[in-house]
Amino acid sequence: MNKRNEKLFKAREFAQLTGVTVRALHHYDGLGLLKPSRYSQAGYRLYRESDVARLEQIVALKFIGFSLNEIKRILKGAAVDLATALRRQREAIEQKRARLDLAIKAIQRAEYVVAVNGQSSWELLAKIIGVINMQGNMDWTRKYYSEEARREIEKRAATIPPEVIEQSQRDWAALIKEVEAAVAAKEDPASDRAQALATRWSELIKGFTGGNAEVQRGLNKMYADRNNWPASTPKPFGDQVEAFIVEAMRCAKK
Amino acid sequence: MNKRNEKLFKAREFAQLTGVTVRALHHYDGLGLLKPSRYSQAGYRLYRESDVARLEQIVALKFIGFSLNEIKRILKGAAVDLATALRRQREAIEQKRARLDLAIKAIQRAEYVVAVNGQSSWELLAKIIGVINMQGNMDWTRKYYSEEARREIEKRAATIPPEVIEQSQRDWAALIKEVEAAVAAKEDPASDRAQALATRWSELIKGFTGGNAEVQRGLNKMYADRNNWPASTPKPFGDQVEAFIVEAMRCAKK
DNA sequence: ATTTGACTCTGACGCAGCGTAAGAGTTTAG
DNA sequence: CTAAACTCTTACGCTGCGTCAGAGTCAAAT
Known part of the structure; x- marks a missing residue:
């Protein structure tokens, strides 16, 4: 019964919380990467607390260079192993960096x-x-x-x-x-x-x-x-x- | 009259000389970035010495991170100034590198x-x-x-x-x-x-x-x-x- | 002369991650 | 009740080619 005092965010508001754009939210929704927990009758996306956490994870993983697909797999828990994934990702980025150095x-x-x-x-x-x-x-x-x-x-x-x-x-x-x-x-x-x-x-x-x-x-x-x-x-x-x-x-x- | 002893390259051959793919040559042709100096009757692309030089330039500029459009402008001579272009490009890449470092x-x-x-x-x-x-x-x-x-x-x-x-x-x-x-x-x-x-x-x-x-x-x-x-x-x-x-x-x- | 194998051509879709209208409905403050 | 401020869905654009698909060409071997 605490459903009613749980704050719901509309797209814009929610987007600003994490620094992404509304369009990005649409995109993630489309990809099935982050679906809002509810839609209003008019079809508006309604997000809540738990969604914030998820989006934060997405942003973080994006920051360290994972692709959206990889992130999807990762958040599904289908990732091999945390340490391994991190290491591989780091190595990949280090290579890119080396290329830029050249x-x-x-x-x-x-x-x-x-x-x-x-x-x-x-x-x-x-x-x-x-x-x-x-x-x-x-x-x-x-x-x-x-x-x-x-x-x-x-x-x-x-x-x-x-x-x-x-x-x-x-x-x-x-x-x-x-x-x-x-x-x-x-x-x-x-x-x-x-x-x-x-x-x-x-x-x-x-x-x-x-x-x-x-x-x-x-x-x-x-x-x-x-x-x-x-x-x-x-x-x-x-x-x-x-x-x-x-x-x-x-x-x-x- | 030395037209006849000038060697002409077909796509594959020409591509291998510079390490690009045939598809890339098509692409450059389409963009107007590098057009072969001649086409055969069957529509085959025929390149020659001078084209090699041009392609080399393209590859070089690509290597240092210019986009194909930029390269096009540059090779048209529409670039501001050589030193400036180089400096700007370097700064841009240095920023990317900094991002990767993060x-x-x-x-x-x-x-x-x-x-x-x-x-x-x-x-x-x-x-x-x-x-x-x-x-x-x-x-x-x-x-x-x-x-x-x-x-x-x-x-x-x-x-x-x-x-x-x-x-x-x-x-x-x-x-x-x-x-x-x-x-x-x-x-x-x-x-x-x-x-x-x-x-x-x-x-x-x-x-x-x-x-x-x-x-x-x-x-x-x-x-x-x-x-x-x-x-x-x-x-x-x-x-x-x-x-x-x-x-x-x-x-x-x- | 013909078959074969190696090339070549022109479309055209695909990918990554959204940006950016376009056109239309919704909510909200005044 | 209206206008401003949001929201939605579609869908094309961008970068630099990779990758078929379907069809024509060329040179050598039969």
Whole structure:
């Protein structure tokens, strides 16, 4: 008999309590995710206390990235196990985060290049980002190039003399090796030698417009195959080399 | 007259060069983002070198998070300014990343709670995450509570005795203050005193199931208003308090 | 010349999570 | 009693393709 003093909420009011929209409530209702405990004669949705709790759960689970379907399963109690679900979800999000980190890095490097090269053209930029995507994974880039792609590339390299391609590959390899040496020797990024390296670096990027279509294709084949990449790919140098060059460029242009 | 020795690519071949799918090429064609330079009589798409470059640009820009429409504008040269576009994009992505960081943190804390409380129930979990979302922003939580929400809460607190609510609020406030003090005193998280605090912390979380609907509503009002929150909200203690408790729990259970 | 296998084309629906009208009925304060 | 403020149901829009379905094309093998 305490039915009558139990407060019922209409859609708008209820929605505001939890910070969702009325439309979202409709949506949840439609999905069977959260049905109001009653409907008025006019068809108005009427929610009460217990519904508040449920909605709160939904919002919370949404916040940590579960999809509405997953939430539905979870709230039905059909979830495997709490700890496991949480862990998996966290890992999934951490991966997304890692992906964003990559993008941010790429943009930062692009920003540097633009800053150094002035109003660089968009076409150039694309190449650069291509190179960027390559950089961190140089190790098995070599793998890819040594196995089949290398021959594939040479086979299809009809329009452009292969020595141009191989030259640029050698150029990069040589430069990176020198930078690695500089890093190992703890050379000052502001030093003349480091500056020379930085200059060569941006020269190489610039020169990339010339004969790099084939290289790109090699990379692209590799990228197309990305689902087969091992999960954790070691980076023997990547980060340090990058940091060094970035620092050197900063010293130069500021 | 070098038309005839220029290599033309059909869809599949072309797609593989850049690691996209044929369907994607159709899509880009439909959007007018990348049209093949020729169609065969049968309607087959025929791409060539210059198209490769364009597609590479598209892929690169996609990688750093631009939408296809944005990319279209950009490649039309209708973009404001290269540096600006890059900076804005980076900021946008950094925000997304921050959002993910929040989610990760929330899950981690939930994992701790579950680890400590054993197979905690899902309902409880929602409350916990609610509290979690609150924690980091305690400072202006106070603001919200002191202004209007406080009275609102008391007004609507009919079903549950208000003293229960206020009690829990006081409990939390008191506990947090004590933890702050412990942090300031550089108390060892493994110490008996710290352990007592940690115990009280999880007790409070458990007890939250009892009389906390009103508190949640306050939080929810606040959350509903989240668009008006200041961009950078200072956290006078949050992180340290949290770290302390987490450490203390770790010491206890391991 | 033809069959086959590998490709290609054009629709068109599907997904996730609501936003956003459109058109129509309901409740409530004045 | 009216006007404002809500509510309801439909249903398309958005993002970036994946995934059939049905039909035509092309190159090599029979």
